[in-house]
Amino acid sequence: MGLRILSVIGDALNFGGRRMETIARVAWLPLSLLLLANMAAVFGYLSIIAGRVITFEDIPNYLSATQLYTQHAATGFANNAAGMWSITAALTFLQTVLVASFMAPLIRYAGLGEKPAPGVIRAPFGPDQVRFIVAGLFSFLFVALLVFGPVAGASYYALKYIVAAMTETRAVFPDPESLHTIEFTTAGATLAEQGMAWIYSHALPAAFVAPFAIILWIIVFLHFSPRNRPQAPERGNAILRALVTLMATAAFLAVAYFALRQEVLQSYQQIAGLSGDAAKNLAGSPVDAILIFGIVAYLLIGYFNLRLYPYPAVAVCRKSFSFAGAFQTTRGWNILKLWVILTFVSLFLLFVQVVIINGLFLGALLPWIINSLYAATAVSTRLVNSGVTGEWVLPTFVWIWNITKILFNIFWSFFSFGVAAGLYGRLYRETEAASPESDLRVSA
Structure with a gap:
């Protein structure tokens, strides 16, 4: 089923x-606790950075506190990494627990129609929340440890050995009859003099990237096998599929490479402080290999993330960690459809929050309305207060403005989390409809 x-x-x-x-x-109580936790964490970070307790008496505005933390975070981690990481770990744990407390019942509501338990002051934590957290962590750890870890480790050491070998200093004797005339050079310079610089600039980086590109192609080849495409013929043409997937993979890598290459080279030049001939010689260097490897690694990580995306919903709704049928929804062309769905939903939510709510409404329309009301109120107080504006007017409207901004963003958070839960619930239903067990139940 597509x-x-x-x-x-x-x-x-x-x-x-x-x-x-x-x-x-x-969600209101867990989200409110999340806001308080984030606020406490920011002031905790600032206290560690400053070496004393920082409170609202020192920085009366939370936005200003956040900006100060952003500016001085690197200093805090450099001077007291243990304290900074302790706050980060505690905040991450608390965020995970609080999000799971409302996401698990909402997913069951969206997937099964099971309405959350009654009550307003609730932040439950039980087996459903544990399944949501564990399933999500499994997805993250699987990608991080089994995919990204080995790939990143191999890339680091391969490039390290390539650079070490090419920059190794060695002594040469330009005059064979005189052992006293010694010059020091590098392996890379020696290869360049011998006209074999292509080994360093092309062959070694290509040999480094090729295995990962081949792995990516094999995964794409296996993913689009006929058994993963319900409408495909039972016995497809494996040679044709291999050629098509190979050309598609190579074309995507080439397009991504040429689209990102110039920006990556410029960034590397700025970081390394290169200019002139040194910058021009970057073409065909290991920097290109790093870029291609980054694209391949991104695609591999994205693939496994998409395949595992429905699993938290399946674990929560089935009340089980079983993988049976959990990947039916993302097989074949469905993985590309899921990518389109996630991309559209993410961009839509981001556009509405940044452009519509915080840009047009809170950034233009609402300030005009509040300023108009403030001016009218100020004038009215002058009429009854001998031409002097009431002292309460400005603080009142400042509070109204800040509370309105907070409430709008909180309600948008409700909607965003609801959309995420609704998507999880729909993917669970799609998984159940596509699983072999569902076919057996229908036939029975």
Whole structure:
């Protein structure tokens, strides 16, 4: 069964909008605690950086505190890494627990129609929340440890040995009849003099990147096998599929490489402080290999992330960590459809929050309305206060402005989390409909 892109997106957005009352009831307390935890963490970071306790008496504005932390975070980690990482670990743990407390019941509501337990002051934590956390951590750890870790380790040591070998200093005797005339050079310079610089600039980087590119191609080849495409012939043409997937993989790598190459080279030049001939000689260097490797690694990580994306919803709704049928939804062309769905939903939520809410409404329309009301209120107080504006007017409207901004962003957070839960729930239902067990139940 193929994912219907518009239907899945509509279902996710519909759940976030129509179930807003339930979402707000379930999520308001955990989200409020999250805001307090983030605020406490920022002041904790600043206290470690400053070497004394920093409170609102020192910095009355949370936004200013956040900006100060951003400016001096590197100093804090350099001077007291243990303290900074302790706060980070505690904040991450608390965020994980609080998000799981409302995401697990919302996913079951979206996937099974099971309405969360009644009550307004709730931040439950039980088996469902544990399954959500463990399933999400498994997805992260699988990609980080089994995919990214080995690939990053191999790339680091391979490039390290290439650079070490080419920059190794060696002594040469330019005059064979005189052992007293000694010059020192590098292996890279020697190869260049012998017209074999291509070994360093092309052959070694290509040999380093090739295995990972081949792995990516094999994964793509196996992923689009006929058994992963329900509408495909039972016995497909393996040679044709190999050629098509090879050309598609190579074309994608080439397009991404040429699109990013110039920017990466410029960034490397700035970091290394290179200019002139040294900058020109970067073409065909290991920097190109690093770029291609980065693209390949990104695609590998993205592939496994997409394949594992529905698993937290399956674990929560089934009340089980079983993988049975958990990957049915992302096989074949569905993985590209899921990427389109996630990309559209993410860009839509980001666009509305940044452009519509914080840009147009909170950045232009609402300030005009509040300023107009402030001016009218100020004038009215002057009429009854001998031409003097009431002292309470400005603080009152400042509070109204700040509270309005906070409330709008909190309600948008409710909607965003609701959309995420709705998407998880729909993917669970798609997984159940596509799993072999579902076919057996229907036939019975």
